[in-house]
Amino acid sequence: MISITHPTARDMALYAVYLVVVIDIFASALSVPIMPFYVRDLCGCESMDAAASCADPVCNRLGGATASLGFMFSSFAIAQLISNAWLGPLSDAVGRKAILTLTLSGACIGAFASGLAPSYSWLVAARIFIGFCSGTMSTANAYIADISSIKERPTLMANMGTLLQLCFMFGPGVGAGLAELDRRAPFWVSAGTAVLALLIVQLYIRPPDEIFVSSEPTHEVAATGEKTGEETVKEDAAGQDPPQTDWGLIAVLALGALGSNTAMASLLTCQALYLQHLFGFGSLQFGFVMMGTATFSILVRLLIFSKVQTALGLMPTAVLGALMGTVTYVGYSTLDGSRASMYIFFALAGVGTVGSTFTGASVTPFFSQLGNRKNMGRVMSVSSMASSAGRVIGPPVFGALYSINPRFPYRVAALCTIGAAAVYALVALRTRPKSEVRPATPLAERDAARAMSLKRTPSGLEAQKVANATAELQELLAMTLQQRGYDLGNAAVVELLKQLLVDVLPVRADGCTDEQVLGAGMESVPESWSGASREHAHCHPHHA
Structure with a gap:
């Protein structure tokens, strides 16, 4: 804005x-x-x-x-x-x-x-x-x-x-x-x-092109992979x-x-x-x-x-x-x-x-x-x-x-x-x-799942636990992306990462605990993706 x-x-x-x-x-x-x-x-x-x-x-x-x-x-x-x-x-x-x-x-x-x-x-x-x-x-x-x-x-x-x-x-x-x-x-x-x-x-x-050119990202922004507001608007205007x-x-x-x-x-x-x-x-x-x-x-x-x-x-x-x-x-x-x-x-x-x-x-x-x-x-x-x-x-x-x-x-x-x-x-x-009408996209499903989880989560101490766990996962995700060296300044890369996160996380199933669903999901992770994830799955066979 x-x-x-x-x-x-x-x-x-x-x-x-x-x-x-x-x-x-x-x-x-x-x-x-x-x-x-x-x-x-x-x-x-x-x-x-x-x-x-x-x-x-x-x-x-x-x-x-x-x-x-x-x-x-x-x-x-x-x-x-x-x-x-x-x-x-x-x-x-x-x-x-x-x-x-x-x-x-x-x-x-x-x-x-x-x-x-x-x-x-x-x-x-x-x-x-x-x-x-x-x-x-x-x-x-x-x-x-x-x-x-x-x-x-x-x-x-x-x-x-x-x-x-x-x-x-x-x-x-x-x-x-x-x-x-x-x-x-x-x-x-x-x-x-x-x-x-x-x-x-x-x-x-x-002219619009002059406006966007005059707002090139600084070296610091480029180094962190962040995009300026003009870059985002330019991509949105061209792609949406x-x-x-x-x-x-x-x-x-x-x-x-x-x-x-x-x-x-x-x-x-x-x-x-x-x-x-x-x-x-x-x-x-x-x-x-x-x-x-x-x-x-x-x-x-x-x-x-x-x-x-x-x-x-x-x-x-x-x-x-x-x-x-x-x-x-x-x-x-x-x-x-x-x-x-x-x-x-x-x-x-x-x-x-x-x-x-x-x-x-x-x-x-x-x-x-x-x-x-x-x-x-x-x-x-x-x-x-x-x-x-x-x-x-x-x-x-x-x-x-x-x-x-x-x-x-x-x-x-x-x-x-x-x-x-x-x-x-x-x-x-x-x-x-x-x-x-909001399309039924994976990201929309993610938002619906988030709303459902909030309905299941009681207030008070449990809500604080959810907030702490969410913050811990966000920190881990940021650290992992930085270590892997993905080009977060590339909009296509960011979209693929979003889709990957949605596709990899298994959907909850009736009659199974979250631990069972996630454990089974670990077994399906390709060998080339993450040795740590594979090791976690093998070290916890009761999850399968």
């Missing part, structure tokens, strides 16, 4: 990519609470109602401010969808650093252009440009996969999700505050932070990835992610307008609603998610999250604008936050487990494309539905999350025997 007190080259690279993502997402979060009102002002609309006239002819043809907002979000998402189709494979070919440089440069230019927008059409063009250069998150996830083992990826990517929530905890509130000074101020700040992220990429993001990628399974999982993200688009498109319609909330109040849900999401990730995911697995946790989302959207569609319904809204927002956290923190790491280092950029781009496709489909649909009835978008969103839950359940059934 990551060390704070003695960071390695890999740790510094992880810190850098986390910081880049934080800066990029924070910059995007600044404009979220003000965007509906910014579009309304640029369109020159009297209100967000579909019947209200707009000064901008483009907005009039689209159907008003709400439809124009949906069109803008969809235009961005379409451009993002197209960019993910080529940025992911390109990052596999040219490297993650080059793609991060490209995406952050585009974010900087696009934010600056958004702030300068004199009209709605200009703003849409700026958002499309940002979409075409979008890909920081998927590239960062691919980079994390490059420098981590498959076992580490869920945790490291969950850290990414926590940081993202931190951005949405503070970003919308800061953006709403900046908008009180100047409605374009959030875009100026976004452009400046993108420049800072670019500087970090150039200084600290390095699936040799073949199941693109059919990835496509099915992407359908579930599409449903979840389409439902989330209802919040992006309609939530600010819906809360204004029901409770009279403005951009400032909506910004703090988003800050509150982001804070709660962080608490869920830190206190609840790990326990639930460990108990259920990644995909069952995603199923649970999608079902909680369904309950939330159905509840939103029943609110009536009363004070009591405001409290119900906050309760539903809490349930929805738990659900979206469970789903988001489970699906992305699961995508990474289906790829390998050669195609991780493509695999993670599929995940991002599913998210983008949801934002393509959702905004125009939900914008049109909102114009008809403010409750309709949430009812459709509930159907989307029900479908996503079904897909996640299918993926869980498809992968459970391979990826979520």
